[in-house]
Amino acid sequence: MNHPLDSTLGPLAPFVSNLLTELAASGVNMSPPHIDHLCYRAATLGEYRRLRQVLAAHGELLVEGMIGGRPIATYQLTEPVTFDGCSVPCIELAAPKPGRQHRVGLEHIEWVVCSLADLVADYPDVPFKTENMMKARNPDVVLALPSGQIKFHLTSLAAVIADEVLRGEVVVVPADYYAIHAEDGEGV
Numbered sequence: 436m437n438h439p440l441d442s443t444l445g446p447l448a449p450f451v452s453n454l455l456t457e458l459a460a461s462g463v464n465m466s467p468p469h470i471d472h473l474c475y476r477a478a479t480l481g482e483y484r485r486l487r488q489v490l491a492a493h494g495e496l497l498v499e500g501m502i503g504g505r506p507i508a509t510y511q512l513t514e515p516v517t518f519d520g521c522s523v524p525c526i527e528l529a530a531p532k533p534g535r536q537h538r539v540g541l542e543h544i545e546w547v548v549c550s551l552a553d554l555v556a557d558y559p560d561v562p563f564k565t566e567n568m569m570k571a572r573n574p575d576v577v578l579a580l581p582s583g584q585i586k587f588h589l590t591s592l593a594a595v596i597a598d599e600v601l602r603g604e605v606v607v608v609p610a611d612y613y614a615i616h617a618e619d620g621e622g623v
Contacts, residue, residue: 438516440526443489444475448518450541450582455521457580463558469547471591472509472525473516478539480616483530490528497525498596501606505530509596525592533616543584547591551576554587 438447455468477483487499487508494510501507508528516523523544531537548554551568555576564577573595576587588595599605609615 439514440489440493440512443486444526445541447473447516447523447541451516451521451523451544452518453582454544454580454585457582458578458585461558461561461578461580463561463578465546465548468521470521470523471545471547471588471593472527473523473544474527474529474542476529476537476539476542477531480530480613483528484613486528490526494526497593498600498605499608500599501608501612503532505532506608506612509592511593527592538583541583543586545575545586545588545592548587548589551587551589 441447451470451473458465475486477486483506490496490508490510493514494512497509497511499506499508507530510526510528512524512526516526529542531539551565551574555563555565555568561578564579567575567577573588573590578585578587596605
């Protein structure tokens with residue numbers, strides 16, 4: 436099924452479907468999928484700013500804040516990404532980290548599970564990245580696949596955001612961030 440954002444961000448449902456196919460091929464069998472959101476990483480700060488406007492026309496901004504030294508905005512989509520009975524309600528838009536190279540475009544999906552420890556124990560031959568599994572706040576386990584990554588969490592991003600907003604823990608993007616980090620005139 437086509438999504439209105441496919442022409443801007445790339446085919447969303449096929450991206451998610453490819454990751455789920457690769458996950459099954461890795462030997463991980465979990466259904467139904469509880470995909471919380473997908474992430475698009477902008478190539479430049481200018482692209483990030485343009486895509487914020489596009490996404491604002493297709494959903495509600497849940498939060499924009501500084502995470503890992505760069506802005507990230509999360510939107511609850513008016514029209515979720517749907518396919519094969521699966522519905523992805525949110526999209527996360529990540530600005531590039533200054534001075535770092537990353538995969539750009541559709542990057543990962545996040546899946547909510549009941550237990551990270553059980554997930555890893557149930558699939559001992561799957562090369563999960565577990566270094567963030569014991570974090571106090573929003574722990575995760577990551578699986579890198581050819582089409583992107585799947586990050587497994589215990590709590591949905593919308594719930595994490597609601598809690599951070601309620602607690603006043605969102606780090607606001609500094610007013611001068613875009614001017615300071617302007618790229619070829621894009622940030623001003």
